[in-house]
Amino acid sequence: MQSRRKLRFRLVVSFALFGFGLSALFALAALNIRTRVEDQLVNSSLMDDARWANQQAHDHPGAPSGSRLLTGTVLSDRTLYKAPLSWQNLSTGVHDIYETDGDGQRHHYKLAVFRENGIISFLRYDVTREELGKQQLLFSVIGAVFLFGLLSLVLGLWLSRKVLKPVSELARRLRDFRKNGKAEPLAPHFADDEVGELALALDEYSSRLTAMVERDREFNSDVSHELRTPLAVIASTTELLQGSPDLTDKLRERLKRIERSSRQATELIEALLLLSRAERRGPTRGETTDVAKVASDVIESQRPQMRDKPLDIELVVKQGVSVNAPASVLAVALTNLIGNAIKYTLEGMVTVEVRGDRIEVIDTGPGIKPEDAERLFQRGVRGEGAGGSGAGLGLAIVRRLCDLYGWEVSMRPRSETNGAIASLVFS
Template structure:
């Protein structure tokens, strides 16, 4: 197994380096933007000021030139009226004012005022360029934030793929195992880190699960074999007894019941064995099963249940249909659906209708509630008014068989009168 650093350590280091690098880049960008804006402002101010000085010298060579950025005025108590009216009432200190400059545009100034010993001193500084610099700096920083946000997103995506690559590889290998239907050891393919520990845990779980499934399959095979042997003996003995010349009608009827019960037990064992293996198997030699024939056999096997009840059972074959499934599987499903209809119907009729889509079993029993229709297919759930013995597993077995063969089974109440309708649709 390859030895690498822990995944947690790699995550911490990756994000630490990412945060440090991004902070360093942002600090560098902020300093660079500030330096460029400051240099641009200073250069523009100096150029404007030297042009202004040159213009003053050419226009008034006999006068002392004045600076445009910082200007100063002084007046006495007698000449203060010459100062701008808004300045005359200002107290000592620094004030923010806005006035039109020589270019006719509105400028912002800092005005320092000092009144002492009858002298008024005013010093005005133009801060318009500083405001422009702050605005440029703000726009530049906002642009840098968006730029570094996109950069961090790209780097984060790259780091996530890089750091979480082992997890993705583990998920991919698990999907391949599910597709191929076989499992191979995972741990040797991964590093000695958290992902490797997870792969080892999955290997251990798969080994325990495989062992349990193998034991379950062996148990089912052994039980199936052990049960089939006595059932075969019962069936052969019953067949021999039915051929006796001195057989009375009453004894012949009982032997037929034994034969039907033996056949049903054999079909049920085969269906349960298929469910335990989750194995879908068609009829032998590619043959199909006649649905109407199986339905008729099931109805005949249920005749003893209606001997003491005023119930009529009808088989209505509207369209012959065959399914690609063993007769035993179909017989188990129909035995539960038709048997339940007969069990819950105290009087009236049970009609079994066969058409091209499937089978419907319609009874005149007490019916079911719409909200209970789906719940009846759960293990251990029995219908209201169920009498006699039973564990509520019949419809659950039917549902599992239908899922195995792609069929659809459902229960719903009748709309015209009391009763229920069980439908089996072949996919």
């Protein structure tokens, strides 16, 4: 994962590196130019002085030789043996030589040699002190680079605080809005600059988001009212019809199916409204919901799907468990899990097992692939052999309800035989 730094930290580091790099580049350029100019001037001066001494010896043979710049010596081909051995074979030009004096100190010299008309002029110039000065200059420049780098860091800290102060103020106001739960206009508190434009854009986004939330809230209220009212009418009418003494068994069974469907629709509407509001609500008066009882009701409501199938379903309660959630939410989750098991199992047995902290739905259907187990809870994904019915939303709704209440839902294939196991683990 790529490391993420604060904007202020990046600004400070960038400014400090820029100042340090620019100072170092300037120092290197200054040292290089100084060295080149110095070498050029020294070499040129030495050669001019050696040429002058040679010309003086040619024009005035008896006069003592000398130098306008430094002390040196002028020899002829016959007296060249008087020069140091290391000088004798040097050609015309400026040469770097290193010699040790009587005190044992090593010196760096520039030796100018000029040969013409049988006369050889030697002019030696001690550059040891210049090198010492150059070394001192180098230390001074390095110190200046670090000093300017430190100043750049301090300036970067000050500028970053100054530049990012409006951004920090904008973030602080946004955090205050989140704490207070009330959005106020941001743009009036900032200047007409880039931060002001950002604040204005956030105000516009907040207005659109507030309008969207308000429309969603109104839609939820309308759905809650407009759908629950006809469902309540259907439920009450069905209950009255079931009390009629002249009903046949066939009509009575159909009324029971209508009543179960109406109850399922009411439970589903309540669960979807909770999801849309991201609202976690427990049962009334602090009561808990018995998982086994809800599972039994769901099984009875799903029995019509088992018609014309050599299929049986049973509820096994190994250990009872209660959850702090409305019965409607648990019923929606179990209806999808048990309904899927009945839908995909053509023959055999569907077992709903309640034990400890979970409930499991075990079927003898075709099973699922291990790699598809998690994918089935994605929106719009349907299992193999689903046929033409369904939109692949049931298990996705179950996953969202479980996330809302802190439960865990999973699917896995059976290891010993065909079939699948759907597990709902309660926290």
